[in-house]
Amino acid sequence: LGATRGPGSALLGRAAAGPVAAAQLSVPPEELARLVFGSPGSPRRQKTLERWRTQGLDAEALLKALRGDVAMLVYFDAAAFFQSFIRDQRPAPKGTVVMEAGLTSVAPVLQLVQKQLQDNALVFQKEAQGSTTRFRTRLLEQPVSLTLTPERATLEAGEVLSGRETGDVGATLRTRFGAEAFGPGHLSLMVDLGRLRSDLASARSVPGVPQGQLLASQVFVGALLERLTPLEYGFLDFAPADGGGRLQGRVVLRER
Numbered sequence: 001l002g003a004t005r006g007p008g009s010a011l012l013g014r015a016a017a018g019p020v021a022a023a024q025l026s027v028p029p030e031e032l033a034r035l036v037f038g039s040p041g042s043p044r045r046q047k048t049l050e051r052w053r054t055q056g057l058d059a060e061a062l063l064k065a066l067r068g069d070v071a072m073l074v075y076f077d078a079a080a081f082f083q084s085f086i087r088d089q090r091p092a093p094k095g096t097v098v099m100e101a102g103l104t105s106v107a108p109v110l111q112l113v114q115k116q117l118q119d120n121a122l123v124f125q126k127e128a129q130g131s132t133t134r135f136r137t138r139l140l141e142q143p144v145s146l147t148l149t150p151e152r153a154t155l156e157a158g159e160v161l162s163g164r165e166t167g168d169v170g171a172t173l174r175t176r177f178g179a180e181a182f183g184p185g186h187l188s189l190m191v192d193l194g195r196l197r198s199d200l201a202s203a204r205s206v207p208g209v210p211q212g213q214l215l216a217s218q219v220f221v222g223a224l225l226e227r228l229t230p231l232e233y234g235f236l237d238f239a240p241a242d243g244g245g246r247l248q249g250r251v252v253l254r255e256r
Helices: 028-037 044-056 057-067 079-089 107-119 168-178 193-201 210-230
Strands: 021-026 067-077 095-103 125-129 131-139 142-148 152-158 188-193 231-242 244-253
Touching: 021 168, 028 044, 028 067, 044 057, 057 067, 057 107, 067 193, 079 193, 079 210, 107 125, 107 131, 107 142, 107 168, 168 188, 188 193, 193 231
Parallel strands: none
Antiparallel strands: 021 067, 021 188, 067 095, 095 152, 125 131, 131 142, 142 152, 188 231, 231 244
16 A cells, blocks of 8 residues: 555544444555455456446446445444344344445446346335435345445444434544544554443343343353453554554453
């Protein structure tokens, strides 16, 4: 990667608080296209362009539609987790994944999405209002929505986010980890099992779950998580610099 900084993520600047994981890739558009499709003139790039051309897709237009920023946030839903755990007698991940990519043009992305949905025979709903187009479907019994605007593509999968304060999650992460992590021009990744443990322990009542069963489940799941891993949180950040780049990371373990 060169020293040119990529754009900042709009998602991180206005998201629900309390993610258990976060990731961001912020590079110049040409570098993002190189990472995804290969270098210009390379066999990988040519093969990709030819394959999409035979499918009636303008791959070059799609490459130019990428702004250079991609971000992802993962949230844990304790209530949905305990409802599922008590019903099925086994733990299963429950929560929400939000991904967003900045766009300079929406038309090529809209064409690609519609073709992929049709080719995979997915049952979906399409809603269009002004310059916004939204697709809704279900995957693995979970609701999935993809919203396209002229500025960004936003994918939400899993439980509906509700009851959380929204704010500048990116600023919170930069304050916590320093070194401009999760800012423009950075590749950053964070996993926070401390937050996951807190979400599990702070569930005071869950609709449809007797209080005694909830408390017993919290004790069991907490003990299971302690046995599985001592990780409190992990963090990794890379930023390009003249002549190379700067890589930093941090892993914090719980005392047993």
